[in-house]
Amino acid sequence: MTLSPLPEPLDSERAAAQSRLEVAVGEGRLTLDEFTERCSRVWSATDKTAIARTLDDLPVEVVGQRQKATSVLVGVFGDIKRRGRWAVRERVSAFLLFGDVELDLRGAVVRGDELTIRVYTIFGDAQVVVPEGVDVEMGGFSLFGDEETKLAPVERVRGTPLVRVRQFSIFGDLEVRSAR
Numbered sequence: 001m002t003l004s005p006l007p008e009p010l011d012s013e014r015a016a017a018q019s020r021l022e023v024a025v026g027e028g029r030l031t032l033d034e035f036t037e038r039c040s041r042v043w044s045a046t047d048k049t050a051i052a053r054t055l056d057d058l059p060v061e062v063v064g065q066r067q068k069a070t071s072v073l074v075g076v077f078g079d080i081k082r083r084g085r086w087a088v089r090e091r092v093s094a095f096l097l098f099g100d101v102e103l104d105l106r107g108a109v110v111r112g113d114e115l116t117i118r119v120y121t122i123f124g125d126a127q128v129v130v131p132e133g134v135d136v137e138m139g140g141f142s143l144f145g146d147e148e149t150k151l152a153p154v155e156r157v158r159g160t161p162l163v164r165v166r167q168f169s170i171f172g173d174l175e176v177r178s179a180r
Helices: 011-026 032-044 048-056
Strands: 070-076 080-082 086-097 101-104 108-110 114-122 126-131 136-143 147-150 162-170 174-179
Touching (some): 032 048, 070 080, 126 162, 136 174
Parallel strands (some): 070 086, 080 101, 086 108, 126 174, 147 174
């Protein structure tokens, strides 16, 4: 007979804190990077005080003050770069002719459970960076181009959105990677 391990004494507090963090990231009060970092602190905490400290400074949602997110990005003979804190809708489309696109989602404010990024390039490369612990699904079509995934071998952090990347390119590469 195999005995199942007893739950740790702090597991219920950790789960409750995780739920509050999931709500905060879903409402756009935390970036994906902030969310994964706080979840890591919650699950490595050794006492209730350490768990509470991860929630003390959670930003509160300001009613009626939602950021307008960019959903369509267009570039001709130029590059598009988005990094740092930026608002992201559920669907982002980037259209490039002779240019590259770099979307760094580590500081992005993502609302919802899924994010779909569609990249259309002619003579251009695309790079998408996600925090470690975010699942990515890739697809699309590339003529004379490569697709490369460099995701960290870590489990998905519960509460993070699924990121779907679709590339349609002629003479362009796609790289999706994770970073801390």
